[in-house]
Amino acid sequence: MLDKSLALNVPNDLAAFWMPFTANRAFKKAPRLLAGAKDMHYITTDGRKILDGAAGMWCCNAGHGRAEIAAAIARQAEALDFAPPFQFGIPQAFELASRIAELAPEGLDHVFFCNSGSEAADTALKLALAYHQLNGQGNRIRLIGRERAYHGVGFGGTSVGGIVSNRKMFGALLTGVDHLQSTYNRDKQAFSKGEPQWGAELADELERLVNLHGAQTIAAVIVEPMAGSTGVLPAPKGYLKRLREITQKHGILLIFDEVITGFGRLGYAFAAERYGVLPDMITFAKGVTNGAAPMGGVLVRDTIHDAFMTGPANAVELFHGYTYSAHPLACAAGLATLDIYRDEKLFERARGLEPKFADAMMSLRDEPNVVDIRTVGITAGIELAPNENGPGDRGFAALRSAFHDYDLMMRVAGDTLALTPPLIVSDDQVGEIVEKTAKVIRAVA
Numbered sequence: 001m002l003d004k005s006l007a008l009n010v011p012n013d014l015a016a017f018w019m020p021f022t023a024n025r026a027f028k029k030a031p032r033l034l035a036g037a038k039d040m041h042y043i044t045t046d047g048r049k050i051l052d053g054a055a056g057m058w059c060c061n062a063g064h065g066r067a068e069i070a071a072a073i074a075r076q077a078e079a080l081d082f083a084p085p086f087q088f089g090i091p092q093a094f095e096l097a098s099r100i101a102e103l104a105p106e107g108l109d110h111v112f113f114c115n116s117g118s119e120a121a122d123t124a125l126k127l128a129l130a131y132h133q134l135n136g137q138g139n140r141i142r143l144i145g146r147e148r149a150y151h152g153v154g155f156g157g158t159s160v161g162g163i164v165s166n167r168k169m170f171g172a173l174l175t176g177v178d179h180l181q182s183t184y185n186r187d188k189q190a191f192s193k194g195e196p197q198w199g200a201e202l203a204d205e206l207e208r209l210v211n212l213h214g215a216q217t218i219a220a221v222i223v224e225p226m227a228g229s230t231g232v233l234p235a236p237k238g239y240l241k242r243l244r245e246i247t248q249k250h251g252i253l254l255i256f257d258e259v260i261t262g263f264g265r266l267g268y269a270f271a272a273e274r275y276g277v278l279p280d281m282i283t284f285a286k287g288v289t290n291g292a293a294p295m296g297g298v299l300v301r302d303t304i305h306d307a308f309m310t311g312p313a314n315a316v317e318l319f320h321g322y323t324y325s326a327h328p329l330a331c332a333a334g335l336a337t338l339d340i341y342r343d344e345k346l347f348e349r350a351r352g353l354e355p356k357f358a359d360a361m362m363s364l365r366d367e368p369n370v371v372d373i374r375t376v377g378i379t380a381g382i383e384l385a386p387n388e389n390g391p392g393d394r395g396f397a398a399l400r401s402a403f404h405d406y407d408l409m410m411r412v413a414g415d416t417l418a419l420t421p422p423l424i425v426s427d428d429q430v431g432e433i434v435e436k437t438a439k440v441i442r443a444v445a
């Protein structure tokens with residue numbers, strides 16, 4: 001039920017709030033205003049029920065309106081609303097960190113908390129630079145990302161990210177940054193499920209950069225095990241393992257950005273487990289609180305953590321952190337969220353559902369303009385050919401049509417429709433998502 005005390009009308013002023021990525025311009029023409037959410041559905045301000053095919057924005061893995069999380073946040077707000085996160089602490093922060101570390105691959109035992117995926121990426125990159133300096137290898141200052149990567153919008157994440165439109169207005173960004181090429185190649189992998197069977201050899205490009213710059217100048221490589229925001233691009237089979245071998249050989253740190261893949265999206269707590277590759281750091285956000293409170297963090301390997309925890313105090317302090325690191329409300333939300341993931345076995349559920357989900361999504365392959373479908377975990381990218389207005393126009397038309405005409409929430413990346421429902425999605429609801437998506441694809445043909 002909607003709480004009538006909430007403001008439910010269309011606001012008079014749709015410009016005061018500058019929406020992220022300047023979404024206002026299109027939004028004003030047909031506002032999509034949300035007022036409530038429960039389980040698999042959003043409810044609009046005019047009372048329509050929208051099937052959530054996007055877990056909000058890859059966040060709400062346990063579905064919406066979870067009473068346990070809401071109650072935990074409310075209890076925490078009454079008991080202790082805010083506490084300074086350094087020099088002082090709250091028990092919940094330590095408990096949540098160890099619960100997350102328990103879920104992570106062995107050896108990643110420490111968590112640095114922040115408030116978003118962007119902050120997590122910047123924190124991980126700064127940790128890499130600081131660690132090398134402490135280690136007497138202060139020349140290791142180069143950072144390597146990938147084309148078609150998204151690591152948030154901080155200066156670090158933007159620099160190692162590989163989306164031209166996110167970069168081009170912001171000057172030189174960080175210097176000393178290189179990019180590996182994207183692994184996506186439609187000709188070689190179209191309509192493949194899970195990890196593409198080709199492309200592991202693209203990791204060898206890192207050797208080329210090592211030869212070009214000298215290993216002793218490179219601090220870290222950051223990759224998403226599955227690039228979500230740029231169109232659902234799973235790393236090829238063997239690619240991450242090969243990156244690990246090369247980074248290890250040359251003393252370069254390997255960072256997995258698991259802001260999307262963390263907390264069950266690929267059927268495991270972290271994709272690192274699915275792929276059997278142990279990185280030096282893992283960034284996370286989104287699913288850690290089921291989207292109910294802003295929180296991000298970096299899981300850090302013992303050797304890196306220990307380098308800061310030994311030696312003369314002032315010499316090795318990490319001068320980095322946020323007022324809202326481990327915010328009490330976010331910690332409360334996080335602990336309640338992890339309880340739900342565990343009690344409802346949602347990661348295992350996602351793993352079990354993956355084959356059916358993939359088959360269901362692949363059934364869309366004969367719809368008009370579908371040029372590729374990529375699936376992994378509870379995630380599908382359905383790529384449409386661009387229309388005559390140029391790249392992204394058909395994709396955005398699909399998002400609008402899905403919401404306004406078919407009561408379905410999806411995400412789009414260019415002309416790729418991303419379907420990434422909460423992990424509680426039922427078989428029937430998977431069918432419903434496919435049915436609605438088929439109608440949308442025909443509507444924008």
Ligand code: PMP
Pocket residue numbers: 115116117118119121150151152153224228229257258259260285286
């Ligand atoms: N990294 C990845 C892989 C992401 O997908 C995102 C957001 N979609 C971010 C970082 C940035 O997270 P945030 O928007 O919370 O800053």
